[in-house]
Amino acid sequence: xxxxxxxxxxxxxxxxxxxxxxxxxxxxxxxxxxxxxxxxxxxxxxxxxxxxxxxxxxxxxxxxxxxxxxxxxxxxxxxxxxxxxxxxxxxxxxxxxxxxxxxxxxxxxxxxxxxxxxxxxxxxxxxxxxxxxxxxxxxxxxxxxxxxxxxxxxxxxxxxxxxxxxxxxxx
Numbered sequence: 001x002x003x004x005x006x007x008x009x010x011x012x013x014x015x016x017x018x019x020x021x022x023x024x025x026x027x028x029x030x031x032x033x034x035x036x037x038x039x040x041x042x043x044x045x046x047x048x049x050x051x052x053x054x055x056x057x058x059x060x061x062x063x064x065x066x067x068x069x070x071x072x073x074x075x076x077x078x079x080x081x082x083x084x085x086x087x088x089x090x091x092x093x094x095x096x097x098x099x100x101x102x103x104x105x106x107x108x109x110x111x112x113x114x115x116x117x118x119x120x121x122x123x124x125x126x127x128x129x130x131x132x133x134x135x136x137x138x139x140x141x142x143x144x145x146x147x148x149x150x151x152x153x154x155x156x157x158x159x160x161x162x163x164x165x166x167x168x169x170x171x
Contacts, residue, residue, distance in 0.1 A: 014043040016059060020066075057107070058159050065157045069115070072146070076120035080137065094139040095125060098132045098147050101155075108158040112151055119146065 017039045025031035083089040102108045113132055116124045121137035136143040 010043050013059065014039065016062070017042055056159055058157060061157050065153055068153060069118075069150075072150075073118065073120060080120040083137065091137055092139050093135065093137055094143075096134050096136065096143065096147075098134050098144070100130055100132050100151065102151060102158075103160060104130070106158065106160075108154050108160065111158070112154045115150060115154065116147065119150070122146075 021031070021035040021039055025035060083091050100109060100112065102112060113124045113127055116122050116132070116134055122143070123135040124132060125135045126133035134143075134147065
């Protein structure tokens with residue numbers, strides 16, 4: 001019975017990942033030469049507990065995360081494009097040290113660091129212990145708020161009740 005349950009979970013992951021790949025790659029059949037093997041590996045891969053850090057991906061929460069992330073990416077992309085075209089809008093690049101509150105050793109931390117790179121106007125510049133060095137296009141509290149929101153959504157996506165509470169300090 002346990003084997004059947006695992007196979008059904010792998011099959012559901014396979015369908016979900018193949019659907020996402022189809023949305024990203026469209027009708028290009030050659031993209032499946034790369035995407036197919038990656039999808040098979042990811043579908044069989046279990047994001048399991050690493051040293052008690054938690055971190056199993058909750059596939060039911062994935063559609064909500066993808067929708068929220070896509071919306072923020074769209075809004076952020078428009079903002080970056082508008083700033084590039086209108087000289088009156090400020091572009092003041094700055095590097096923040098962001099204290100991560102996700103559990104040590106779990107996949108959620110890596111997922112967060114990589115997701116930061118996908119947000120328009122942000123870049124993960126370095127990862128040192130519990131601090132993520134992030135380059136952003138404009139200084140101000142909005143960048144930190146976006147990072148906290150993203151970190152909270154990823155915590156939820158990986159089944160953590162919330163990111164560990166720490167004092168937010170920015171340098």
